[in-house]
Amino acid sequence: MKNRNKVLISAMIIILIKGTSVYAAPEINFLGQPFAIEDYATSIQLLILLTVLTFVPAILIMMTSFTRIIIVLSFIRNALSTQQTPPNQVLIGLALFLTFFTMAPVATEINHDAIKPYINEEISQTEAIEKGMEPLREFMYRQTRTKDLALFVSVSEIDIDENFDLDDVPTKVLVPAFMISELKTAFQMGFVLFIPFLVIDMVVASTLMSMGMMMLPPVMISLPFKILLFIMVDGWNLIIKSIITGFN
Template sequence: MSQVDGESAVQVLLLIGALTLIPAALFCLTGFTRILIVLGFIRTAIGTPTAPPNQVLVGIALFLTLFVMAPTFNQIKTTAWDPLEAGRINTAQAIERAQLPLRDFMFQQTRRSDLALFVRLSGTREQPRTRADIPMTTLIPAFIVSELKTAFQIGFMIFLPFLIIDLIVASTLMSMGMIMLPPIFISLPFKILLFVLVDGWALITDSLVRSFS
């Protein structure tokens, strides 16, 4: 086997390995985690654990992620993929260029406190002075923790109105002596009605997309 064939085989193996990392990259390097968690909070707050089903929530989260990440992906395509496809740069240069738009997005969504935490945990003696000094191994976990915090903050705000409805219904049933009747049977239609009247899906989608701005 010639040297060229050997290099091609190595490139194919690297490509196959990279494809296996796509789901992890989607979860950890984009807004997918925040969106999916918030959608799960909506379903739990309303009290419908199987509606929408998990497959629908994942599909919604996926396409909302593509919508939110479209500017970043377009920039990666312009600065990294197109020059690589045209043969103007090699693979290593393309990977380096592709990191820049992604790092900019992640820095915008990462809290300074979380970033400082993982810089401290990394044990580096010299404190980074610029963003370029922070490696991806530090930025990615800081970004994930920030996304989890943001998702739970949004989820808490979503829970409040539905929790108030549950409390009102439970207090009303208690005052009427209807202790044996589960409050969820009465509150569920009211929560669904509230969600429909305020156009909940459009409101949540708008809030989610704007939360990345």
């Protein structure tokens, strides 16, 4: 037992002596290849970056204009009663490119203030994230209703004055408030879009009932008139114009 204790004490002394001599540049053998601690730090940063990239679709949906655009486009398709025309791929593609168009000023500002200085090693990673979030936060704050923002501020029990501004609101409060504001705006636009097509459905249904053609689905008769009305008023132009100008 005493011999075992002596061996352990001797081993600890040797480890401490060698540890102090190589502490400046420690290495770890992995599969026969030495890796310095700095290499592991870089690998961890790369792992974090790849993990963050998996949240890009969620960021695109929650913190940009994509939500409002895709909901309005879905409403117009349902109002026309065209089933799967245009198909989902077309609507999502159109919504994506409209999102890129409306978010272009914000992306340009982020690239100028955060990405380029970070690539040129003029600012740190933390400063780049903070500077990159500022234009995005300003965009969300402009589109968020005060009532929705006050709701999440009160629920989160953050000590903020009633006359708060953007600097007082944390991102975890701003994002959900922005989301429900976008949903409300999109549903308001969808309601307005439904009205003219609903009138056509009512007129066609009343006409068919007065003619005794109760077995004929009114949608089959009203669909051509809806498409004709949509074409005559240049519907796509009006809808896209109203969506884009709504973010100004």
